[in-house]
Amino acid sequence: MHYPRHEFPIKEMDFVRAGEASLQVKKILREMKAENDLVRRATIACYEAEINAVVYGRDGVMSLEVDDEGIYIYVEDKGDGIPDIEQAMMEGFSTATEEIREMGFGAGMGLPNIMKNADEFTISSAVGEGTRLKIIFRSGWTTEEA
Amino acid sequence: MIKSNSESGTSLRHVVKILNAEVLTGEEPLDQTVQHVECTDLMSQVLAFIKSGNLLLTGLTNIQVVNTADISGLIGVVFVRGRSPSKEVIAKAKEVGLPLFLTSYSMYEAAGHLYLNGLPGSTE
Numbered sequence: 001m002h003y004p005r006h007e008f009p010i011k012e013m014d015f016v017r018a019g020e021a022s023l024q025v026k027k028i029l030r031e032m033k034a035e036n037d038l039v040r041r042a043t044i045a046c047y048e049a050e051i052n053a054v055v056y057g058r059d060g061v062m063s064l065e066v067d068d069e070g071i072y073i074y075v076e077d078k079g080d081g082i083p084d085i086e087q088a089m090m091e092g093f094s095t096a097t098e099e100i101r102e103m104g105f106g107a108g109m110g111l112p113n114i115m116k117n118a119d120e121f122t123i124s125s126a127v128g129e130g131t132r133l134k135i136i137f138r139s140g141w142t143t144e145e146a
Numbered sequence: 147m148i149k150s151n152s153e154s155g156t157s158l159r160h161v162v163k164i165l166n167a168e169v170l171t172g173e174e175p176l177d178q179t180v181q182h183v184e185c186t187d188l189m190s191q192v193l194a195f196i197k198s199g200n201l202l203l204t205g206l207t208n209i210q211v212v213n214t215a216d217i218s219g220l221i222g223v224v225f226v227r228g229r230s231p232s233k234e235v236i237a238k239a240k241e242v243g244l245p246l247f248l249t250s251y252s253m254y255e256a257a258g259h260l261y262l263n264g265l266p267g268s269t270e
Binding site: 047103104110 | 187188189190191193194198204206208209210211213214216217218219234242
């Protein structure tokens with residue numbers, strides 16, 4: 001079975017359109033008849049990653065790939081990068097500005113929540129170059145309906 | 147105090163009545179049942195902890211509240227203290243089928259009224 005690859009641009013500090021890429025992913029997964037819990041987990045993880053890319057990423061791209069084994073989401077940005085990933089993964093650690101916090105984000109909960117929802121999660125980052133997330137979902141994924 | 151609904155939840159229509167709320171998203175069936183209510187201005191908290199099917203009370207009115215509620219599968223959002231979101235936010239909610247409500251009660255008062263009417267929090 002062949003599945004197309006999808007790419008969605010993420011624009012820096014665009015808080016009006018933030019979330020659109022994740023909602024596209026949600027729509028595609030629904031059309032593939034993925035089960036509700038899987039769609040919810042995947043979309044929450046995408047949205048957390050998308051908000052991060054909007055805030056810190058200086059433009060980025062979210063890509064969605066699907067095969068018979070799972071759903072693969074990549075979020076890449078060209079931001080400042082993360083100097084200490086271990087620290088960034090700690091719940092409560094945040095470098096968010098007041099503006100971000102006023103929107104209801106920036107509590108240092110995003111990356112841990114991606115980890116919680118994903119079946120596999122890897123993050124790599126280079127200071128001055130950007131950050132790359134790979135988020136994989138396998139459990140609950142069945143292609144019988146697709 | 148009406149406590150008879152505590153086991154089976156309360157309809158959105160009843161919530162509207164309790165909070166003397168305005169339905170911002172227009173004609174909705176409002177038959178869905180609210181099981182639990184959450185109060186927060188922190189969308190990260192909604193994304194991390196709140197189960198689908200819950201009703202959110204919040205003081206924030208930006209478009210990310212609608213995205214967060216939609217993505218988390220919430221049953222609806224109540225904006226407190228009479229602070230209404232923009233028409234773009236309301237349009238977005240209509241598009242995704244998320245009912246929005248506006249009450250003049252503060253978060254504390256709105257939560258209190260719902261609690262007294264038998265709607266529990268999610269840790270109960």
